[in-house]
Amino acid sequence: MSTLLEVRDVTQIFGNPEKAHTVALNHLTFTISGETPSFTAVVGESGSGKTTLARILLGFQKPTSGEVFYRGANMHTAHGKAQHTFRHEVQAIFQDPFEVYNPFYKVDHLLTVPVAKFRLAKSRAEGRELIANSLRAVGLRPEETLGRYPHQLSGGQRQRITVARALLLRPRLIIADEPVSMVDASLRATILETLKKLNQDFGISFLYITHDLTTAYQVSDNIIVLYRGSVAETGDVTRVIKDPQHPYTQLLVSSIPQPNPDRRWGENVVAAAGGAANGHANHGCLFADRCPYVMPRCREAPPPLYRMEPYRAASCYLREEGATALEGDITQVFREQALAAGGERMH
Amino acid sequence: MSTTETRQPTTTQGSEVLRVSDLHVYYRSRLGTAKAVDGVSFTLRQGERFGLVGESGSGKSTTALAIMRMITPPGQIEGGTILLAEKNGQSRDLTKLNEEQYRQVRLADIAMIPQGAMNSLNPVRRIQEVFSDSIKAHEKSVSDAQIRERTAELLRMVGLQEDVARLYPHELSGGMKQRVCIAVSIALQPKVIIADEPTSALDVVVQRQIMQTLGAVQQRIGAAVILVGHDMGLLAQFVDRLGVMYAGKLVEVGNVRDVFHEPLHPYTQLLIASLPTLEEQGVFRGVPGLAPSLLNPPQGCLFHPRCPKVMPQCKTIVPELQEVRPEHWVACHLY
Numbered sequence: 183m184s185t186l187l188e189v190r191d192v193t194q195i196f197g198n199p200e201k202a203h204t205v206a207l208n209h210l211t212f213t214i215s216g217e218t219p220s221f222t223a224v225v226g227e228s229g230s231g232k233t234t235l236a237r238i239l240l241g242f243q244k245p246t247s248g249e250v251f252y253r254g255a256n257m258h259t260a261h262g263k264a265q266h267t268f269r270h271e272v273q274a275i276f277q278d279p280f281e282v283y284n285p286f287y288k289v290d291h292l293l294t295v296p297v298a299k300f301r302l303a304k305s306r307a308e309g310r311e312l313i314a315n316s317l318r319a320v321g322l323r324p325e326e327t328l329g330r331y332p333h334q335l336s337g338g339q340r341q342r343i344t345v346a347r348a349l350l351l352r353p354r355l356i357i358a359d360e361p362v363s364m365v366d367a368s369l370r371a372t373i374l375e376t377l378k379k380l381n382q383d384f385g386i387s388f389l390y391i392t393h394d395l396t397t398a399y400q401v402s403d404n405i406i407v408l409y410r411g412s413v414a415e416t417g418d419v420t421r422v423i424k425d426p427q428h429p430y431t432q433l434l435v436s437s438i439p440q441p442n443p444d445r446r447w448g449e450n451v452v453a454a455a456g457g458a459a460n461g462h463a464n465h466g467c468l469f470a471d472r473c474p475y476v477m478p479r480c481r482e483a484p485p486p487l488y489r490m491e492p493y494r495a496a497s498c499y500l501r502e503e504g505a506t507a508l509e510g511d512i513t514q515v516f517r518e519q520a521l522a523a524g525g526e527r528m529h
Numbered sequence: 530m531s532t533t534e535t536r537q538p539t540t541t542q543g544s545e546v547l548r549v550s551d552l553h554v555y556y557r558s559r560l561g562t563a564k565a566v567d568g569v570s571f572t573l574r575q576g577e578r579f580g581l582v583g584e585s586g587s588g589k590s591t592t593a594l595a596i597m598r599m600i601t602p603p604g605q606i607e608g609g610t611i612l613l614a615e616k617n618g619q620s621r622d623l624t625k626l627n628e629e630q631y632r633q634v635r636l637a638d639i640a641m642i643p644q645g646a647m648n649s650l651n652p653v654r655r656i657q658e659v660f661s662d663s664i665k666a667h668e669k670s671v672s673d674a675q676i677r678e679r680t681a682e683l684l685r686m687v688g689l690q691e692d693v694a695r696l697y698p699h700e701l702s703g704g705m706k707q708r709v710c711i712a713v714s715i716a717l718q719p720k721v722i723i724a725d726e727p728t729s730a731l732d733v734v735v736q737r738q739i740m741q742t743l744g745a746v747q748q749r750i751g752a753a754v755i756l757v758g759h760d761m762g763l764l765a766q767f768v769d770r771l772g773v774m775y776a777g778k779l780v781e782v783g784n785v786r787d788v789f790h791e792p793l794h795p796y797t798q799l800l801i802a803s804l805p806t807l808e809e810q811g812v813f814r815g816v817p818g819l820a821p822s823l824l825n826p827p828q829g830c831l832f833h834p835r836c837p838k839v840m841p842q843c844k845t846i847v848p849e850l851q852e853v854r855p856e857h858w859v860a861c862h863l864y
Contacts, residue, residue, distance in 0.1 A: 227732035228703070336819060337585060366584035367759055371803045372815030393732045396762075396805040400813070423807060437733040439740075439762035441804040443785045447737060447766035 185251075186216035186354055186387060187239070187272075192248035194234050194411070199246075206234040207245065208411040213513045214355060216253070219385040221378070222516070223398035223419065225434070226408035232391045235408075236359040239389070240274050270300050273348035277360035279341035283332035289340075290328050292347050293317075300351060316350045317343070320376050338369035345376055349384070356380070359391045374401050395438055399423045404516040407431050410468045413487060417494030418517040428496040429473045467498070475500060493517045538772070538782035538850065538858040543574035545614055546720045546753050547596070547639075552609035554588070554595050563823035565591040565604065567777035570850070573721065578747070578754045580764040580785065582800075583774035586820055589757045592774070593723045596755070597641050598623060598631045613638060613720070637667050640714035642707075642724040642743075649710060650698040656680075656709055657694040663716050683712040686749070687742050704735035711743055718750045725757040740767055761804050765789060773797050776821050776831040779850055783857035793859040795836045830862065838863060 192210045197203035208231075214220060226232045237243040239250060241257055250257045252272065255264035276282055283292065293313045296302070303309035314324040320342045332340060341361065348356050358377065362370045378401050380386050392398055398405055398419065405419040407428065415428040426432045439447055466481040467473070473480065479499060487495040488505035495508045495515045508514065537550060554566035566588040573579050581589040594600050596611055611623040613634070623634065635641075643649045650659060660680040664671060681691035687708040698706055707727060714722055724743065728736040744767065747754050756768055764771055764785070771788045773781040773796065781794040792798045799816040818835035821827055827834055833843040842862050853864040 227734060339819070367761060368584055368800055368803055368816035370815075371805065371813040374805075375813035375815065378811065378813070395733070396807060399807055400805045400810055420810070433734055435807075437737045438807070439733075439737070439760065439766045441762040441765045441789070441801065441806065443765045443789050447740075 184216040185213050186253065187214040188251040189213070189239070190249045190251065192235075192238060192245045192250065194231070194238065194243070195246045205411045206231040207238070209248070210235070210411075210413065211248075211511050212406065213511055214387050214389065215513075215518075216354070218518055219381050219387045220404070220516075220518075221381050221388045221390065221402045223390045223392060223402035223405045224408060225392055225395055225398050225405060227393060227434075229410065230408040231411040232393075232408055233359060234411075236274075236357055236389075236391050239357055240272070241268070270351055271354040273351055273353040273356050275341075275344050275348055275356060275358040275361045277363055279337050279344060279364065280332070282344055283340065285332055288329060288331055289335065289343055292343060293328075293350060296347060296351055302350065312350060313346075316346045319349055319380070320346045321372065322346065338365050338373065341365055341369075341373055342376065345373070345380075349380060349386075352384070353386055355387045355389065357389045357391070360393070361390075362397060363392070363394065370397070377401060395423060395434055403518075404513075406512065407434070412468055412484070413497060413512060414469065415494070415496040415498075416487070416512050417491075417515040421491070421494045427490065427494070427501055428469075428498050429475055429500075430469050431496070433472075487512065489515055537570040537572065538779070538852075539572040539574075539856075543576055545572055546575050547573040547614070548610075548612040548620070549573075549592070549596065550610045550612070552592065552595060552611065553607040554591050554600055554604060555607045556604045558603055561824045564777050564826070565823060566595060568609075569774075569777075569779050570609075571772055571779065571782060573753045573755065575720070576748070576751050576753060577770065578744075578756060578768040580768035580771045581755060581757045581774060582759060582761060582764050582771060584759060584820055586776070586823065587774040588777040589759075589774045590725055591777075593641070593725050593755060593757045596623070596721075596723060597635065597639060598626070599641075633667065636663055636714070636719065637717045638719050639721045639723065640717070640719040642710050642714050642722065642727045644726045644729060650706060652698050654697075655694065656684075656696055656698070656701075659709070659713055660694070660716060663713055667717055679716070680712075683716055684709075686715070686746050687712045688738075703731055704739060707731065707735075707739050708742060711739070711746060715746050715750055715752070719752055721755065722747060722752050723755045723757070726759070727756075728763070729758070729760075736763070761800065773800070776826060777823065778831065778860065779858075780832065780861070781857075781859045782850070783854070783859075787854065787857045791854075791857075793853065793857065793864060794832075794861050795838050795863075796832050799837075830860075 189210055189212050192207055194207040195203050195205055224232050224235060238245050244258045252268045257268060297309045303312055317324045317327055322342055362373050365373060374397060377388060381388055390402055402419050405422050406413055407415045409430050415422055415431045423435060426435050467484050470476045470480040485497050485499045487497045487508040488501040489495040489508045490501050490505040493515050550570045552566055552569045556563040556565055569592055581592060583589040595606055600606060606624055612620040613623055614620050657680055661676050664676050680694050684691050684693055689708050728739050758764055768785050771785045772779050775796050781797045792801050802814045803816055821831055829845045830843045830848050833839045840862055848860045848862050850858050850860040852858050
């Protein structure tokens, strides 16, 4: 199986490892297949390491240990052709559709630069046609968009231009870090629909980084739930969200404010201790201090990921019985989209 | 002040604390006049939780700022009244007060919990000093010992330890800072608390804890809350009544259950349908089209260019907000 992106045992530590430090990512290993386009969500609260992961995957930051390979080339040492390929084929969509623009340039600038840099077009006319097509693909009318300054467009339009820009390069993988968290609810659905369409029609894989479990459930096939840099639970998104098995995932899911006044907020919240976890050294499970089911052994050693069913694993001693410990690549418990397409998940 | 004679969205429970009538806030520039708030009316009763929802630019935050009299030029309150009930049964029009008179109203009668708590606390002053400043600005004869005692009590009310008072803002997490802001807002037992997206920078677990804290202290001091936001899920879980704003106007007001069960305005219907739920996957229903430009709004109903149920009269006649079900108001020609 050809692999597009391979994250191998990546650890990121901020601060001096000898003294007070923060483990932002703890031995994370997963892959994104190059064969079938996938849509993987990475969720977690602030400080869970999800943005650190995005920064490492985009090559902005070199991890403390571990490697990231893109099509077999180590991304943090690659240069020349391999680096060019990576920068061409992996694109990013960021959270804030206001800050990615230089207010002094027309929005065209964001689109013409990649066309020139990656020599996407042989002539100016061809370049314009490419830009127009990619704007249309995200539901924008080129004649209403080009030639404008960022402040003349709405937040939703600006965010869709950044999607159009990513699409322009015909990437294999898009890393989207909170792409809809600053967009109005009425536009959120439209942008997510665009992303899903690009995934299905253009075969682009997505790594969707978010704190919003509802939208993660809406668009993705598989999910990775991070808690303070470690994987709490992972696998098929339907299994994880509908029937969470890790106490942290249970807390997250029951904290979602449902748009239904008849459903009481947090009515099934297990009495998890409030507040952010403190940073003191902990040899056991990172969630132990907040966990309502904490047992003595939780404080002794961190639980491995237990694979309780084919498409799901959770890092909790409560799930040990009848499960096998999952070693290495967590993608083993991912359900492939091709399989899911025939299942109950498609409408 | 009875409901029938003035014809504006209200409910019959509790005594009235705030009545906003025909409020207009305009921003004038050389490009024209943007009617950010254009004829908004609603009433707020004691202990009530009222939500204002709308997309960016719908005027929900401007309405909140106008009540706080914090509109800055080129924005201006162009018309309307904001009546605040007084203890003696009379009411005062907040739009008529001068700056010093209004300073006395802020925090004492109407308090605001700002959007970004992290940015609203002075980084070089301890939390205790925020409370001291706030209380001393309104109560001249209070002693430092009394203030410290009250600060400790307020911090406990929002679930913080009293020694937080000695800390600086950077020593607190985002959720703790937001709790401090809630504690400050209730320091003088205001009648109305305005919360403008108080949890937009926080994640879901902390968000729920903060909103539950706000709900608990609000009930304890009997204040009414205006919650401004665009997260329909949060509003559904917190408020009693909901007002939906579109392009500077209230287009629907009603009991939160009625609005969610039977949304009357096509915009509200689309907005609720667009919400992602945990019931279905891969189904996306956005609201088609774009919000209108406030500088160059369409004729007639402002929503008509995007409305799936548009009729000929929608293009010329502006629909009035009217009560079409008991305590459920809508501005739409369909009713």
